[in-house]
Amino acid sequence: MTTATGLRIRDLTVTYPGPRSGGLGRRTPITAVRDVTLDVAPQETVALVGESGSGKSTIAKAVVGLAEPASGSIHYDGKSLLERRTGNRGTRRAIAMVFQDPRSSLNPRLSAEACIAEAWQAQPDTAPDGVRRNPRRRRDAVVDLLAQVGLDPDVAGKRPPALSGGQCQRVSIARALALNPRLLICDEAVSALDVSVQAQVLQLLVKVRQARSLSMLFITHDLGVVRQVADRVLVMRHGELVENAEVQTLFTAPRHDYTRELLAAAVDLDAAG
Ligand SMILES: Nc1ncnc2c1ncn2[C@@H]1O[C@H](COP(=O)(O)OP(=O)(O)OP(=O)(O)O)[C@@H](O)[C@H]1O
Ligand SMILES: [Mg+2]
Numbered sequence: 001m002t003t004a005t006g007l008r009i010r011d012l013t014v015t016y017p018g019p020r021s022g023g024l025g026r027r028t029p030i031t032a033v034r035d036v037t038l039d040v041a042p043q044e045t046v047a048l049v050g051e052s053g054s055g056k057s058t059i060a061k062a063v064v065g066l067a068e069p070a071s072g073s074i075h076y077d078g079k080s081l082l083e084r085r086t087g088n089r090g091t092r093r094a095i096a097m098v099f100q101d102p103r104s105s106l107n108p109r110l111s112a113e114a115c116i117a118e119a120w121q122a123q124p125d126t127a128p129d130g131v132r133r134n135p136r137r138r139r140d141a142v143v144d145l146l147a148q149v150g151l152d153p154d155v156a157g158k159r160p161p162a163l164s165g166g167q168c169q170r171v172s173i174a175r176a177l178a179l180n181p182r183l184l185i186c187d188e189a190v191s192a193l194d195v196s197v198q199a200q201v202l203q204l205l206v207k208v209r210q211a212r213s214l215s216m217l218f219i220t221h222d223l224g225v226v227r228q229v230a231d232r233v234l235v236m237r238h239g240e241l242v243e244n245a246e247v248q249t250l251f252t253a254p255r256h257d258y259t260r261e262l263l264a265a266a267v268d269l270d271a272a273g
Contacts, residue, residue: 003078006215007040007063007095007183012072014058032058034239035072040183045209045216047226047247049262050236056219059236060185063217064097076183093126096181100188102168106160112171113142113156119178126179145174148211150204166197170204177208184209187219202229223266227251235259 013036015029033055040046048056061067063074063081074081079091099105106115117138120127130137143153149170160168169189176184186205190198206229209216218229226233226247233250235243235258243256254260 004042005039005075005077006042006044007038007217008073008075009036009038009059009063010073010075012036012059012062012074013070014055014062014067015070016067031070032067032239033062036236036239036241038234038241038244040215040217042182043213043215044232045218045230047230047233048217048219048236049221049223049226049233051262052221054236055239056236057187058239060097060187060217060219063185064095065092089123093123093179094182095185096176096179096183097185097187098169098172098176098189101192102165102172103160105172106168106175108160111157111159112146112151112163112174113139115160115171116142116145116175116178119175123179142174145177146171148177148208149174164197165193166201169193169201173201173204173208177212180212181214183215183217185217185219188221189218190225191221205229223263235262 012033013031014033015031018028018030020027036055036059038046048059050056058067062069065081069082076091076094081091081095110118117131120131124132128137128141131141132138139156142156146153146155151167151170151174155163155167155171160171163171184205189205190201193201202225205216208214216229218225220226230247232244232246234241235256237258243250243254243259245255250259251263254263
């Protein structure tokens with residue numbers, strides 16, 4: 001039996017090979033994330049904020065297996081996501097990610113239906129009954145997912161270049177939901193969209209979270225978004241976590257100087273807008 005403890009990251013450090021010095025010299029590794037410890041409890045929404053290059057995406061990538069940690073541990077419901085040998089595919093499936101740019105994360109040559117159904121090809125044991133062999137079942141399952149993200153059935157037959165940015169992002173969300181995740185990681189999932197569309201996609205994410213009792217790790221530059229969606233906020237700076245606070249506390253009594261700077265910058269932006 002597994003205990004529903006959610007995501008648990010301990011002392012995570014991730015380094016990238018840096019540029020070669022002088023063209024031929026040794027690479028000096030870049031530490032993108034240093035000793036980060038964080039939790040996302042079941043059904044909790046945690047926002048991850050911080051300036052560009054502070055390591056937010058690197059944390060997300062480490063969780064979904066797109067970046068290799070140098071040290072530390074990542075567990076979901078008590079099972080390690082880092083030990084590939086131990087048959088943790090079931091655990092990995094509990095986590096899905098939505099990326100910033102839906103156009104580059106969807107294959108432009110595939111129909112929206114095929115983009116969504118890809119997940120089932122890769123993970124046959126969790127695909128809904130019959131979707132891999134029966135085209136009709138597959139279409140029905142896709143249309144059902146499209147409806148959950150507010151898209152009409154006819155979107156199934158269209159390719160990403162024929163869809164708007166907002167529609168593409170909805171297809172990406174449908175694809176993320178195809179394997180019934182428990183935790184959705186959204187990495188700047190609305191920031192590439194037109195401002196008018198951002199609010200709609202954000203609303204959709206909130207609705208989906210509610211309907212499926214998901215937990216969310218929400219990476220964003222936008223403190224207004226944080227206030228609307230998150231229970232708790234983590235602030236990153238230079239690869240380290242500098243603040244971990246309830247949303248209310250962060251906005252009313254930020255502890256770290258850097259958080260105060262972020263909040264002040266956001267207020268300025270509001271005034272400018
Ligand atoms: N594939 C890579 N190879 C080398 N360095 C990388 C790679 N990806 C990220 N980095 C570096 O790691 C650091 C953290 O990058 P990361 O993308 O995690 O930041 P971020 O907080 O997501 O920034 P942004 O808000 O701009 O998306 C940066 O210094 C970045 O240049
Ligand atoms: Mg990023």
